[in-house]
Amino acid sequence: MAVQVWSVDPRTGKQRTGAGPDAGPVATEATSEQVDAAVRAAAAAVPALADRAARSRLLRGAARLLEESAEQVVATADAETALGTPRLTGELARTAFQLRTFADVVDEGAFLDVIIDHPDPDAKPIPRPDLRRYKIPLGVVAVYAASNFPLAFSVPGGDTASALAAGCPVVVKAHPDHPATSELCAGLLRRAAVEAGLPEDTVVLVHGFQAGVDLVRHPLVSAAGFTGSIPGGRALFDAAAARPRPIPFHGELGSLNPVVVTEAAAAERAEQIGTGLAGSFTLGTGQFCTKPGLVLAPSGADGDRLVAALTGAAQQAPAGVLLDSRMRDNFVKGAAARAALPGVTVPVAAGAAEADEQQVRAGYLLVDAADLAEEGALDLLLEECFGPLTVVVRYDGAASRDAVLDRLPGNLTATAHLGAAEGAAADGPAAQLLRRLTALAGRVLVNGWPTGVAVTGAQHHGGPYPATTSTSTSVGATAIERWLRPVAYQDTPPALLPPELRDGNPLGVPRRVDGVASA
Template sequence: MAVPVWSVDPRTGKQRAEAGPAAGPVATEATADQVDAAVRAAAAALPALADRPARAALLRGAAGLLEESAEEIIATADAETALGVPRLTGELARTAFQLRTFADVVDEGAFLDVIIDHPDPDAKPIPRPDLRRYKIPLGVVAVYAASNFPLAFSVPGGDTASALAAGCPVVVKAHPDHPATSELCARALRRAAVAAGLPEDTVVLLHGFQAGVDLVRHPLVSAAGFTGSIPGGRALFDAAAARPRPIPFHGELGSLNPVVVTEAAAAERAEQIGTGLAGSFTLGNGQFCTKPGLVLAPSGEDGDRLVRALTGAAEQAAAGVLLDSRMRDNFVKGAAARVALPGVTTPVAPGAADDLSEQRVRAGYVVVDAADLSEQGAYDLLLEECFGPLTVIVRYADAAALGAVLDRLPGNLTATAHLGAAEAGEEGGPAADLLRRLTALAGRVLVNGWPTGVAVTGAQHHGGPYPATTSTSTSVGATAIERWLRPVAYQDTPPALLPPELRDGNPLGLPRRVDGVQQL
């Protein structure tokens, strides 16, 4: 029996009228047979994707089709996520930019990492054969869409764009929070594939929890990308590792994104930091994976000034709707548990917004002494991510207290240091030591800024030590393509049998390294 998939309005918790019982479900959950058929259809598209110009055309065409349907896509996404038209307008622009960026990456060809070493019979300690190396696509990639980014980290998002750029067909498991948005975006991608001369099933969309499990276990799936919770991501990661043939699973799971405010920084600009923090942890109702969830601020009057500024700004934050009722319930329970810890103070109480719609929540934060977090115990809850507009302020008395807390932190996507002017310009001093400690904790280290905002660029790294991610790769930026490739070396292969990418004369005009010298 087919299980219907409905579109739900998070502002009311009810099925959307235009996608509800009167109009029928958005889709149905995929059965095991349908998952199998979807993966096999995607796998059949793999040979066609060897055409690099067609891949670039697909990516650019998809960006254009998303922009042509922007009004409908944004309205649908807002109805399913309550993220707001301005935020989603920016997200669609970012999504189109990602797609075009990867088209440029495909055109350039450097991602193939072509290396040619000609034979040298006199090489020491052993003669060198003719060796030619480049990277090829892994195969079908499973993509698990994120709840909090219905475009940029979902059906047409970075995982899909980078996998297609690598030459991998994609099967996307839609997130249940935005099924109608997912359908609209999948249609655009499939139309773009056909327009580029590629099979429609270069991109396939599936719905349903069990479909996601069946997908990661399918023998023709060669890798997976995931953005979501630690429990869900870890379950899929374990399933990927438990297969007869384990596959890479690139999961983004959770992050506290610690912020350290030094005494010098607090003395110079406590009010500015407090206000900036409020804007960062409440941005998007606290539903960013890079939200600063743990802030270490100094004890004393300057730290007090920071907290007062934070209080004033947080009190002005409007109550907001979270992505679904489950997340709202988890946030309310998590906030209550943190507020109830002995010794914790709550200048601005987070939780349900009693004076507004029952679907809304209010932002807030709790304050705790660093000594309470220096050892395992009841306060460990404060070292766990709370998805939503809540942050934890940890007051530390000295460098030893600060270090004791940093020693207990898990891996993170980001870590931030707010420094004073003098210490920021001092080479080899305490600030340098602090950055070294933060570097061990995170994939992106910021100075005097806020982590909520991830630029799509070549130097970006959006990842970090576990549990932030399950691999060392990035899910944002041009190098995200590396996740879906594997190197192959050809030794003493006759020229006529070599792939065009590896032939002398460079017929495809690719960047490559020949006998140790970079060319083009």
């Protein structure tokens, strides 16, 4: 019997009637047979996606259709996530921008990484044959949608956009928190594919927990992209590795995103930093993957000023709704468990809001660095707590601070707040701090806040495990590299070479020929 998938309003905790006022369930969970059919249908689209111009049309068309349907998309996403119209309007704009960015990447062609070395019989130490290298798409990509970004990291999000740009059809496993949004966006992408002259099944959507497991195990799935929790991501990562033919699994799992405030920075602008921290860790009700979850602040009078400013700002933060009741329950329990640890004080208590059982209130914890520097009862503080909670660790000197940093796992981001003069010394204490933070994270910020990830060529959204399961990025132009593999042709007759590798460059793609960049 088919298992129905319903849309739930997180503001009330009750099932919605579906996409329309008189509609029933949004979808049904896919059976193993239906997952198999979905993957095979997507695999059949691989030959058509060899047309780079069609891929570019698909990506631009998807952006246009999303914008034309913005009112419906935003309203549906808000009804399922409670993220609010302003936030979701911005997220839709970001999603459309991502799609067009990858269309530009496809048009340019540099992602093919074409390298041609002509033969040199006199090369030392051995003669060089004719070698021509470029990158080709892996095949069908499984995308696991995120809960906290129903657009930018879900059906039409960066994983899907970059995979399509690479020439890979996509099967998306919808997140249960926003099934109606997923259905709506999948329909728009499938329409864009047809309008671009590609098969409708270039993008396929499936629902259900077991469908996600079946998807990563399917022999025609060649890679996977995931954004979610450490337990869920690790289980899928292990399944991908345990296959008879293991596949790449690019998972974004969890991150504390540590922040270090130096003594000089606290002396100069303690109140500004405290207020900025409150705004960052409560943004989106603390549901950003880059939320600062651990902050190292100096002891002493300047640190006291920072904490006082943080207290005042955190107390003013409005209560908010989390994405679903399970996350709400986990947050309330997690905040209480951390607050009960020995040596922890609670200047502003996070937990359930009194006025509305569906809402939570923001808060933060205080602890001494000496109590956290060694393995013990406080280790829970080094685990991400999803929601509006952060931990402030008071340190006394660089050695005290660094002892805590040495215990941290991998992160998406790490931030340093420095004094005005600290950035001038190329090998001073600030430079040493940045080197230490570089070892912990994929993006290192100075005098800013990590919530907010620009979509640009130089962006890196990833980091050492458990932040991610690979060294790749899921944001920015280089995210396309996850879905490609290099292949080299040696001494191949010109007529048999792919057009990208032929002399004369008939497709006009950027290339490096005999060590010299050319177009």
